[in-house]
Amino acid sequence: MRTDLDTSAADAGLPANAPEYAGSNENAPAGSPRACGVGYKGYGTKTSPVDTARFDKVVGELRDRDWQPSGERAERKGKDGAVFEVRVILKQRGWTVVTQYRALGDDGDISLMAYDDACMKQNGPGTGPLD
Template structure:
């Protein structure tokens, strides 16, 4: 399994979002439109338009083809995503990741944060992560330089996620009492 903890976290998110049942905004289909969506589009971001932008950004940046098994697994109603693995013949590097990030910016995704890059003992970037927003959606782009490298992009509709939270109440834990006055 590549990426260890990151992969497990992504799988958990995909399962939760996939089972959630939010409206997709695209009639329930998962096929991406054939038109490349650009930043000039000021309409609402839908699952289909987010997926089209992600796919087009990866393709225009020359990133590896998306993993179809990953696409099926992450085909949630609240989100869209891409995962491309390098090969022994053509490894994915931080430059390719930055090209994908640049393409996302061209499509109107606004930077909203990033994690510090993690580098190996030689100073080579091994992990990079940036977060973007666009009209109610949050997108995370990640690079992992281990083995042959991978680029992962995941986007989620905040309103859809909030709807899930409203429908699936989380248990509230009460704080332990201070001073040990229980039972007095």
């Protein structure tokens, strides 16, 4: 799972995984919801911002790796009509990936959070990461 996230992010030209996300779930207590997942978060910078185009590219990279959409794309727009948040959920092989873009100032961030569905059903509050 880590490979799908990291290679999709790299192939989409996203920034490196933030260190606090790279291994954040590996040290989670066994049997906890956090132990069921793998995460990536890339923060844009002034010289290399992330935006909806980069978000769409990373979603495309995941789709190229056979991840299938689950539900509709969700977008939130400001009063000026500019998109400030996008979420797409993908599924494959018993895993769910929640992809999200957020506009933060001029830089933005993109996160990819993958969850083992069976693990979340057993250890999470409901039957999946969004319940």
